[in-house]
Amino acid sequence: MQGHEEFTAAAASLLGPRGFTQDPDLVDPWLTDWRGRYTGRALGLASPASTAEVAALVKLCSAQGVPLVPQGGNSGMSGGATPDASGHALVVSLRRMNAITRIDEQAREITCQAGVILQALHEAVAPLGLRFPLTLGGKGSATIGGLISTNAGGTQVLRHGSMRAQVLGIEAVLADGSVFDALVPLKKDNRGFDLKQLLIGSEGTLGVITGATLRLLPALADRAVLWAGLNDIRAARKLLVHTETLAGDALEGFEVMPRHSLNAVLDHNPRARNPLAGDHAWYALIELVADAAGAAALPDRAQTLLESAFAAGLVEDATIAMNETQAEEFWALRDEIAPAERALGPAMQHDISVPVARMADFVAETLPQVEARFPGCTAVAFGHLGDGNVHYHVLAPQGAVRGDWEAREGKEISAFIHDLVTAWQGSISAEHGIGQMKVGELARLADPVHLAILASVKRALDPRGLLNPGKLIPSS
Incomplete structure (x- = not known):
């Protein structure tokens, strides 16, 4: 951390003892993703309590060239909220920003800060005869900000769409510390690009989500x-x-x-x-x-x-x-x-999609291809057939050593499956994001025009590349 004393002193002064720490006992749990696949280092852990504090912190990072890694519940599947090994980045946790600021029963809208836990949001609206139409296995830890930044899906996408469809308004701090405030929902707004949609699914690479207005539905009877x-x-x-x-x-x-x-x-x-x-x-x-x-x-x-x-x-x-x-x-x-499969041994897990009408054919034709290409492995697919997204897992042969098998044969398996998905005009990331896990595969397989647009938007909104570096956007 030598050379960063000025920054850390300023961050500590800005956020106070509850908002900034370098204590390893407090920082270390946030340096490894929940699947245990990625571990990084950090200058410290910042936990701002308001949008104003986030904005001031981002301005400080911008002034001193310090990268920052936004983090919600740290329950992502692609390593998107884990810093790299350099130790130069600051982890920014939104967990203290957990207030629900408005519930409008008649409009069926809720406005909340980014650190609100999904399950807490469900519980807040249930007594009002309302529900939020997105749920998933990690609802007890996933935050609204994290769900928005990864455009999370779940078991109700078939009827209601992914997180993108639930967001009516958004608030985010941009790379220069300015605040993009679009929390007030408008049914019709034709003033140019839909900027909130640009931020949804951007995995913290374009801005730090600090709040959102979300749609609600009548409770199920x-x-x-x-x-x-x-x-x-x-x-x-x-x-x-x-x-x-x-x-x-x-x-x-x-x-x-x-x-x-x-x-x-x-x-x-x-x-x-x-x-x-x-x-x-x-x-x-x-x-x-x-x-x-x-x-x-x-x-x-x-x-x-x-x-x-x-x-x-x-x-x-x-x-x-x-x-x-x-x-x-x-x-x-x-x-x-998922836990039952983990008990069986190592596996390569893929979150993929193809056009809904072709998914059954894709599964039927490619599972035998994978097993023929990699003898001893078992290929299985399960999940959301109704929205063209299945979890495509390849289980290792008996006796495979966890860690070694994934690092060697596992990488070849994933590349083969991603090639198949691309040939079927699908996506290598249906709902879990690109993060750092798939950024290389995105660079290898995506349409060059697609990649060029991603890079152009990143340069425009974050010219110094300080927001969640190494995630989503392939390096040029």
């Missing part, structure tokens, strides 16, 4: 959760189209998993149960929902869907959860795939 056994992944696509036709806006989620993933969960969790009596090659988890106006008709809609799917030969077997407890048990089978 009831849901029906169905579990279906299918003979192949293409049958799941046909069932999805059938469900969309019959259920319309009631369809909230459509998840798929292969037999291998279900068996892994059943072996990992002794309390888990297969909802169906027999084994099937693939399974679909379908959720239909209704607000108060449509709740009475929901059970009949679910039953009609189930009967028509049987009549059309789209399912081999299926059932409807009898109560909320059973519905949660169905969802737990989907949610526990």
Whole structure:
């Protein structure tokens, strides 16, 4: 840290003892991503308590040429909130900025600071008969600012869209310390570029998100959760189209998993149960929902869907959860795939998308290709078939050494899968962001025009490259 004494003294004076620290016991937990794949060093940890403090801090960083790495809940999947190993950057945590400043029940809007935890936001609006239509497994740690900066997805994207669709207004501090204030939502605003959309998904490389206005929806009055056994992944696509036709806006989620993933969960969790009596090659988890106006008709809609799917030969077997407890048990089978797979050994995990109509064909055709190319490996795909995004995992052969296998064969596997995705006109990052994990692959595979625009925008808004360096934007 030698040579940075002037900066650290100024930062400490600006933010006070609660807002700035270099204590290793307090800083070190924020230097490693939650998956344990990336560890960096930092000048210190800044925890500003207001937008004004963020702006003053960024101005200080700009004046002294100190890079900064914004961090929300540190629950990202691509190393996007972890500093590099140089020790020159400052980690900026928004965790103290956790106030909900406005809830408008009639307009169905909520305004909050970036450090608000997703679960806390859910709990704040539930007593008002409202809900925020985005959730994910890390809701207990993920922050609103982090979700916006990565354009997070989740299990409700099929009906409601990703985080990008939930943001009505935004506040952010730019690289020079100026504040972009667009928190007031306007249904129509034709004054040029939609600058808030530029910041959403930018992973902290264009500005530090400090607040947002988000849309809310009426609370759900009831849901029906169905579990279906299918003979192949293409049958799941046909069932999805059938469900969309019959259920319309009631369809909230459509998840798929292969037999291998279900068996892994059943072996990992002794309390888990297969909802169906027999084994099937693939399974679909379908959720239909209704607000108060449509709740009475929901059970009949679910039953009609189930009967028509049987009549059309789209399912081999299926059932409807009898109560909320059973519905949660169905969802737990989907949610526990990742920890169940981790217990099996090393794996390369890919968050990819292709056009929705082609996803079933992509999975059916490429899984055998991967297993043929890398003997002994097991390729599986599961997740959000309804929005063209699956988690495409390749499990290592038995006996593979964790760490060594990923560093050697794993990298070749990922490159091969990314090549396949690109050939199918898809994306190597559907919902987890590029971060530092995929920045090299983005540079290798993306359209040069796409890359040139990213670089041009970065230079325009952050000419010195101080905002989250090494993330998202490939170096030239």
